[in-house]
Amino acid sequence: MTTGQVNLRHLILGLLTRKPMSGYDIKRFLKSLGWLMSSPSFGSLYPALHALSQNGLVIEDSVSQQNKRSRKVYSITEAGKKALQECLSWPATPDITLKSFIIQLILANSSPRAGLIAHLQQRRSQVAIHRAALAQMIDAPGKEVNLKEHLALDYGLALAAAELAWLDNTLNRFLQPLSMEVVGGKSTALEV
Amino acid sequence: MTTGQVNLRHLILGLLTRKPMSGYDIKRFLKSLGWLMSSPSFGSLYPALHALSQNGLVIEDSVSQQNKRSRKVYSITEAGKKALQECLSWPATPDITLKSFIIQLILANSSPRAGLIAHLQQRRSQVAIHRAALAQMIDAPGKEVNLKEHLALDYGLALAAAELAWLDNTLNRFLQPLSMEVVGGKSTALEV
DNA sequence: TCTCCCATGTAATATGTTACATGATTGT
DNA sequence: ACAATCATGTAACATATTACATGGGAGA
Numbered sequence: 001m002t003t004g005q006v007n008l009r010h011l012i013l014g015l016l017t018r019k020p021m022s023g024y025d026i027k028r029f030l031k032s033l034g035w036l037m038s039s040p041s042f043g044s045l046y047p048a049l050h051a052l053s054q055n056g057l058v059i060e061d062s063v064s065q066q067n068k069r070s071r072k073v074y075s076i077t078e079a080g081k082k083a084l085q086e087c088l089s090w091p092a093t094p095d096i097t098l099k100s101f102i103i104q105l106i107l108a109n110s111s112p113r114a115g116l117i118a119h120l121q122q123r124r125s126q127v128a129i130h131r132a133a134l135a136q137m138i139d140a141p142g143k144e145v146n147l148k149e150h151l152a153l154d155y156g157l158a159l160a161a162a163e164l165a166w167l168d169n170t171l172n173r174f175l176q177p178l179s180m181e182v183v184g185g186k187s188t189a190l191e192v
Numbered sequence: 193m194t195t196g197q198v199n200l201r202h203l204i205l206g207l208l209t210r211k212p213m214s215g216y217d218i219k220r221f222l223k224s225l226g227w228l229m230s231s232p233s234f235g236s237l238y239p240a241l242h243a244l245s246q247n248g249l250v251i252e253d254s255v256s257q258q259n260k261r262s263r264k265v266y267s268i269t270e271a272g273k274k275a276l277q278e279c280l281s282w283p284a285t286p287d288i289t290l291k292s293f294i295i296q297l298i299l300a301n302s303s304p305r306a307g308l309i310a311h312l313q314q315r316r317s318q319v320a321i322h323r324a325a326l327a328q329m330i331d332a333p334g335k336e337v338n339l340k341e342h343l344a345l346d347y348g349l350a351l352a353a354a355e356l357a358w359l360d361n362t363l364n365r366f367l368q369p370l371s372m373e374v375v376g377g378k379s380t381a382l383e384v
Numbered sequence: 385t386c387t388c389c390c391a392t393g394t395a396a397t398a399t400g401t402t403a404c405a406t407g408a409t410t411g412t
Numbered sequence: 413a414c415a416a417t418c419a420t421g422t423a424a425c426a427t428a429t430t431a432c433a434t435g436g437g438a439g440a
Contacts, residue, residue: 022419022420023419023420023421024418024419024420028418042419042420042421043421043422043423046420046421046422047421047422050421068418068419069418069419069420070419070420071418071419071420072419072420
């Protein structure tokens with residue numbers, strides 16, 4: 001597990017901290033939340049599980065079923081939990097993939113409330129830097145910005161601003177837990 | 193050039209419609225706009241140029257310089273322009289990569305104003321579908337949504353809403369060209 | 385001198401997809 | 413009878429990264 005981007009194997013590790021699952025279970029779960037990331041193919045899922053098993057980060061448990069092909073249920077090991085914690089503490093790469101942030105957000109289940117807040121704050125500072133860079137480019141004097149590039153910059157700025165707003169809003173809710181607010185018509189309890 | 197995702201080779205083709213460039217030029221340019229996409233490595237850039245050259249989509253022109261290593265300047269061919277046009281008309285994959293949309297937005301230089309508008313509208317309908325799916329999930333009755341997933345959903349919704357707002361705003365400006373609006377303190381002429 | 389920019393390229397590696405292969409069970 | 417879902421896996425391919433190799437010119 002080299003240092004670098006958060007990838008499928010980390011995602012698997014995170015899911016296995018909830019409960020042991022088979023490859024098919026994982027696929028089904030990820031497909032069920034097919035909103036923010038595309039679920040991986042079996043061609044990457046099964047090899048990933050094998051690799052994790054070989055590295056001792058998960059253990060494989062073959063569960064035979066009557067008249068059915070036996071399932072292979074994987075559980076995370078202590079080494080696996082450690083590897084996951086390590087990856088969750090990585091500084092996210094400064095690109096705009098979002099994916100990494102989302103995955104870490106969903107996987108941050110083993111972290112305490114403070115870890116979640118830190119994660120949001122880290123993202124906030126990154127997006128702030130990003131927005132500042134965009135703002136500087138769009139205000140640059142010479143620089144021959146044509147319409148298409150201006151459009152792309154404007155787009156990037158709008159999304160960055162929206163993300164900052166969401167992060168600020170969410171952080172406020174977490175930092176002031178006494179006032180239970182209503183968000184989107186749904187009361188949201190904030191216990192972690 | 194198989195059918196599928198917009199990739200580095202398409203990006204190169206798009207840049208070469210502006211003017212002939214060397215690999216180093218392309219790298220430098222992409223690095224200079226390191227806001228919305230990370231610039232490719234030389235390890236992918238040069239092979240991509242070779243592949244394009246072999247397929248006849250670009251032509252290579254070796255320009256010798258005094259006392260310096262000669263540069264290889266690439267120009268797009270008619271076949272290359274055709275391939276680019278084809279890829280720009282692909283329906284974007286329904287994932288959230290954004291990258292594809294941004295690239296196409298920047299590269300849509302050879303398309304007339306109508307093409308740009310169509311591109312924005314296509315994106316709009318996709319994001320609308322995406323947002324509807326998110327909204328449905330967040331309002332689902334049972335479904336045991338825990339805090340982390342709820343947070344991720346809320347995040348996705350906020351970004352989708354912001355993108356829709358930007359798209360609507362931008363489309364309005366394009367569809368009503370008579371009223372020159374001021375955006376971000378900068379007057380934006382809309383001629384394409 | 386030393387470092388940075390110019391300028392091209394290859395090799396090893398990582399990571400993923402699509403398509404294929406297999407086969408049982410459940411619902412229509 | 414047929415399709416969908418369960419369940420695992422492999423092989424070929426696509427695409428990209430990092431690290432390495434090479435070498436000249438410009439400026440501190």
